[in-house]
Amino acid sequence: MIEIHLILLFMIAAAVIAVEVKDLLSSIIAVGGVGIGLCMAFLVLKAPDLAIMQLVVEILSLIILIRATIRKDVPFSVSGRWVFNTTSTVIFLAVFLFAAYIALKTVHQFGSPEMRVLRTYLEEAFPLTGSLNIVEAIAINFRAIDTLGEATAIFAAVIGVLAIARKSARRKE
């Protein structure tokens, strides 16, 4: 699987650029690069539903982030204790990656998942639900409560945004 490694390296490079560049607009466009890389990775990993979803969601969040940050270019600030903060963060991340490496040894090998529960889904999806796309069958028929929770989360986000943007709160200084 050399192609998934290449796509992951591209995503890491785009993420580092997005984190380190000083212009906010360039940073957001680099995040768009990470999202497009994720879309390609989903296509390589045989998940076309997720690729479509990731592409459209990426475009929408990119538009809204650009609307939020346009003409608000603030200067980059460097704090006083630069060495201490960076050193402690890097040490923490090293410990995190080491622990993750130990934990990942217990996970199954890449490319051979254990599909005990899934065999039922795979074999009975078409006879029970009549849908050819098994991902949609799971999302709508077998796990419809998950989808209901998803819609609830979207409504919660709408309520939160409208509560933040309402007029009476804005007038108060």
Place this chain on the structure above:
Amino acid sequence: MKRMGNTEDRGMTLIIKTVTRITLGFILLYGIYIAVSGHVEPGGGFAGGVIVALSLVHVMLAFGKEAALNRLHASGLRVILGLSTLVFLTIVVLGFRCRGLVSEIIIPICQAVITASALFAIFVALVLLSKKDRDAEEGK
């Protein structure tokens, strides 16, 4: 800066408006197609809803805020949104085994309507918020 403030209200240039007028129907149709054909092909209700919301955002960016909001009938949209939410909630909570027409057409359409209206509402709220902010900034 001043020129950008004007383009926010009146929309973009004539070329973009013409192209938007041509492509709007195709984008809406593609969103509905993605939502409805989710059971035989890759796609699904939420992806279709996001595409429909993107077409509305497209109109709003091209024509300006006023023209886009005048095209929408708010009361009818409110009825459709409430109805689709109620249908979705009823199907899921009652929990009958849905197949055929219900699971292939009705639930994806409900998902698409919910997602599109919610995301477009968030976009409108954010645009109005940042526009008030910009006006206050220029006033100072």
Place this chain on the structure above:
Amino acid sequence: MISYMLCLVLFSVGLYCILRKRNVIKIIIGIGIMEYAANLFFVLLGYRTHGRSPIYAIDQEIKSMVDPLTQSVVLTGIVLGLSVTLLLVAIAIRIYERYGTFDITKITKLKG
């Protein structure tokens, strides 16, 4: 194994951004990168070598498909990540309007 570790490196890039940067928009970007890495890790766990995408066709075997359950879970997770990003953007715009800056250290100083 290398794929898992690269995915975690991507996650730690986002974590570094959250822990170290002072700009609110940069923090939102870091949260987005962590979300991408988490979604990708789920899909990597469900991949099968020489597998097919989970859509029925005429002549095929059930055993050769990739895992559809993780893809269904990630389908939920993408929408949740979008909602979180939109809410954070709204909060960031309010912060800029109230304090005139995106810097999180100056926000506490200007309060009062």
